[in-house]
Amino acid sequence: MIEERALVQKVLEGDMQAFRLLIHRHQRLVAHMIGRLVKGSGEREELCQDVFLRVHEKLGEFTFQSKLSTWIATIAYRHAINHLRKQKMLFSDLPDEESFTKRFIEEENPETITEEKDMDALVTRLIEKLPVQYKTILTLYHEEHMSYPEICEVTGLPDGTVKSYLFRARNLLKEKVKKYLGKEELL
Amino acid sequence: MNVHEEELQKSIEAGLQPTGHDPDVQAYHEVFTRLSREPEVSLSPAFADQIVAQLLERKKHSSFRDFFWFGIGIISLVIAFVVAIVKSGLMFNMDFLFAMNLGFLKNIAGYTGLFIFGVAFITILNLLEKKFISEKGDMLSRRNDY
Numbered sequence: 001m002i003e004e005r006a007l008v009q010k011v012l013e014g015d016m017q018a019f020r021l022l023i024h025r026h027q028r029l030v031a032h033m034i035g036r037l038v039k040g041s042g043e044r045e046e047l048c049q050d051v052f053l054r055v056h057e058k059l060g061e062f063t064f065q066s067k068l069s070t071w072i073a074t075i076a077y078r079h080a081i082n083h084l085r086k087q088k089m090l091f092s093d094l095p096d097e098e099s100f101t102k103r104f105i106e107e108e109n110p111e112t113i114t115e116e117k118d119m120d121a122l123v124t125r126l127i128e129k130l131p132v133q134y135k136t137i138l139t140l141y142h143e144e145h146m147s148y149p150e151i152c153e154v155t156g157l158p159d160g161t162v163k164s165y166l167f168r169a170r171n172l173l174k175e176k177v178k179k180y181l182g183k184e185e186l187l
Numbered sequence: 188m189n190v191h192e193e194e195l196q197k198s199i200e201a202g203l204q205p206t207g208h209d210p211d212v213q214a215y216h217e218v219f220t221r222l223s224r225e226p227e228v229s230l231s232p233a234f235a236d237q238i239v240a241q242l243l244e245r246k247k248h249s250s251f252r253d254f255f256w257f258g259i260g261i262i263s264l265v266i267a268f269v270v271a272i273v274k275s276g277l278m279f280n281m282d283f284l285f286a287m288n289l290g291f292l293k294n295i296a297g298y299t300g301l302f303i304f305g306v307a308f309i310t311i312l313n314l315l316e317k318k319f320i321s322e323k324g325d326m327l328s329r330r331n332d333y
Contacts, residue, residue, distance in 0.1 A: 016239050016242070016243070019235075019239060020236070023234070023238060024235060027235070031228040031229075031230050032225075035226060041229075045230055045231065045234070048230060049241065052238045053245075056242060119217055119221060120221055123218060123221035124221075124226065138222060142219075142222040142223055143223075143226070167192070167196060170196055170215070170218060170219075171189075171192055171196075173218045173222075174211065174214045174215050174218050175214075177214040177217050177218055178211065178213075178214035181213060181214055181217070182210065
């Protein structure tokens with residue numbers, strides 16, 4: 001297996017086969033990031049392609065201060081945020097915690113919850129409803145197994161904020177799932 | 188952060204299995220189980236090839252564009268040079284070629300040192316700009332860019 005530094009060097013020398021290998025190694029990460037943040041499935045693949053084009057363009061500036069995957073995740077995150085900004089979707093301001101929590105946990109029609117047969121589908125749907133920052137941190141922590149410093153680097157958020165958002169996101173999901181489990185027991 | 192909830196999250200993450208009927212523990216367990224599952228990724232099988240094809244296309248387009256503008260630059264420079272000579276009093280002397288008036292070139296012939304200094308000054312200024320200002324700009328754009 002080609003070492004990361006050697007692979008980057010080969011790509012910088014114009015080796016397209018090496019770039020294909022780089023894409024294969026990191027496409028899952030990029031697809032997860034974009035997939036979690038952007039709703040329309042049609043534009044997801046196009047955005048993923050744009051991320052790798054950007055990676056190729058900026059690879060000469062990568063200084064190995066972090067892992068290549070962290071650097072690529074940063075590009076994917078900012079690309080997704082820019083896309084959302086262009087779509088005029090709210091992403092920067094987290095909703096007021098108290099009101100959002102109340103709305104998230106209570107406002108859903110109970111019938112809709114009990115109709116959800118599959119717990120996987122329910123959790124996926126609930127994650128989709130979370131604010132962008134929460135979704136990103138959940139993805140990086142649970143799916144990509146990134147450390148807190150790596151998540152801070154990708155999102156540009158301070159350590160305390162990352163930990164707090166992760167806690168709140170999991171807490172919100174728990175409250176909703178608890179409600180679902182309670183309804184299920186009643187049936 | 189709620190300390191009890193925080194401790195619960197840590198315990199579930201560490202592998203605590205729900206034993207009793209604590210709905211919080213059960214719900215957290217469900218959430219953590221689902222979060223650790225990889226979502227389906229649906230990229231086309233030719234994903235990498237499509238990106239490489241786009242890159243090659245861009246490269247081709249970009250080298251043609253660079254060559255085009257380089258050519259335009261050289262031609263403009265030659266035209267400007269010729270126009271400057273003609274406009275500054277060019278006079279042919281077919282009998283004695285070295286005596287002909289080469290316009291502004293004849294005028295600056297007496298200031299060779301100043302001319303060389305001017306060319307050297309502009310060259311050094313460009314090199315310094317490229318080394319220091321462009322590098323600083325790159326660093327700034329790298330910080331703001333992704």
